Amino acid sequence: MPMMINPLRYPGAKRSLSNYIDALLQANHLQGCTFFEPYAGSAAVGLELLQRNQINTLVLCEKDILIYAFWECVFRDTDRLCEKIERVNVSITTWHELQPYREMTVLGDAELLELAYAGLFFNRTNFSGILKANPIGGIRQQSKYAIDCRFNKGKIIEIIRKLAAYRDHVEVYCNDALFFMRSQDQRFLNENCFAFFDPPYYEKGAQIYRHYYTNQDHVQLANYVRRVHHLNWLISYDDAPYICGLYGDTGTRYQPMFMDYSCASRVRTTGQELLISNLPLPPFAIGEAENL
Ligand SMILES: C[S@@+](CC[C@H](N)C(=O)[O-])C[C@H]1O[C@@H](n2cnc3c(N)ncnc32)[C@H](O)[C@@H]1O
Incomplete structure (x- = not known):
């Protein structure tokens, strides 16, 4: 398999x-x-x-707009999503900057690509991938595990591109x-x-x-x-x-x-x-x- x-x-x-x-x-x-x-x-x-x-x-x-937006962009806006992942600074500063996206509940509140990016960021930097949790390593980043320890940009981009090849066989709805x-x-x-x-x-x-x-x-x-x-x-x-x-x-x-x-x-x-x-x-x- x-x-x-x-x-x-x-x-x-x-x-x-x-x-x-x-x-x-x-x-x-x-x-x-x-x-x-x-x-x-x-x-x-x-x-x-x-x-x-x-x-x-x-x-x-x-139903979760951050997860919906992520999948929609994986299949319909692959290049721009991958470019954003390539450029992201995986830090506690970025985690704080993206907080407003966790407050949003309606799709029209932000551009889809920004929601997708925030969704992936919180998924890969929070405890257990829980969107409403705190970051790995805590807010003060004093643990031996840092916020970026689960954020392997190259691997994430590689997987997204591989999945995106199936775009004609995937429909995504919110x-x-x-x-x-x-x-x-x-x-x-x-x-x-x-x-x-x-x-x-x-x-x-x-x-x-x-x-x-x-x-x-x-x-x-x-x-x-x-x-x-x-x-x-x-x-x-x-x-x-x-x-x-x-x-x-x-x-x-x-x-x-x-x-x-x-x-x-x-x-x-x-x-x-x-x-x-x-x-x-x-x-x-x-x-x-x-x-x-
Ligand atoms: C148990 S998880 C699904 C996990 C998924 N099978 C996987 O392999 O990752 C349940 C999901 O349902 C979503 N959800 C919660 N309420 C919903 C609703 N009313 N309609 C659609 N999705 C909803 C949650 O956001 C969550 O992503």
């Missing part, structure tokens, strides 16, 4: 599900499909499947996931479609993302997948009793799996994830974790 590449270090990225979802598509004759990621984040699975030529079109939707998916209904009739829903975590979403879900939002997602027709879908969640309760009566399939399975110790630790789908779900093979 080719090495997965992604310019974002994203909290909750589902790279480890790529092999599993790849196998799921193959088992259901969905190779070459239009693959929707309505909670895009780093779009780790979709971009991996695109590079494996397992899907034809990747449709990304993301919207609420469910509002967006309802607008795509006609496509589900006309195209071979698959949707991978990876909503904000039930337990920790509010700590990690700038947009997260209330209980009512989680209910709405469950109601949406109950009613959507002509669409094959998979949802990944943290394994919370509240979420299990939402899907218990839908006739869908569950597959608990352990995302942070440790290959070294071969011990299952905490952090169980839940997969829910309207397709038959094969068991998660432990061996797959070794391909992570």
Whole structure:
């Protein structure tokens, strides 16, 4: 398998599900499909499947304008984005200068390229890639880890250029996931479609993302997948009793799996994830974790 590449270090990225979802598509004759990621984040699975030529079109939707702008510019304004990355001074001064972009919530508040640049900057310089977190090394930069320790310009630019070559196969939208998916209904009739829903975590979403879900939002997602027709879908969640309760009566399939399975110790630790789908779900093979 080719090495997965992604310019974002994203909290909750589902790279480890790529092999599993790849196998799921193959088992259901969905190779070459239009693959929707309505909670895009780093779009780790979709971009991996695109590079494996397992899907034809990747449709990304993301509510966070900094993340949306980043992907839009990766695919539609590649050169200018790469030039900005090449020139950036990765310092605490730049981190402070870019603060106004973290306050913006509406796309029209700034040029898209500036939003994209700020989104990437905060993603690569903040703790764990969390956009609303403090910088690596702290505000005072007194730690042994400096703000630029995760900002390898050459590598980031190389990855962006490689991904940009797929631009004719990628659509990027800034919207609420469910509002967006309802607008795509006609496509589900006309195209071979698959949707991978990876909503904000039930337990920790509010700590990690700038947009997260209330209980009512989680209910709405469950109601949406109950009613959507002509669409094959998979949802990944943290394994919370509240979420299990939402899907218990839908006739869908569950597959608990352990995302942070440790290959070294071969011990299952905490952090169980839940997969829910309207397709038959094969068991998660432990061996797959070794391909992570
Ligand atoms: C669990 S993360 C997705 C991670 C992604 N699968 C990956 O591999 O990187 C959830 C994402 O949903 C986004 N989000 C939150 N609320 C949203 C909404 N109402 N509509 C669309 N995206 C939303 C968050 O900003 C976050 O990027």
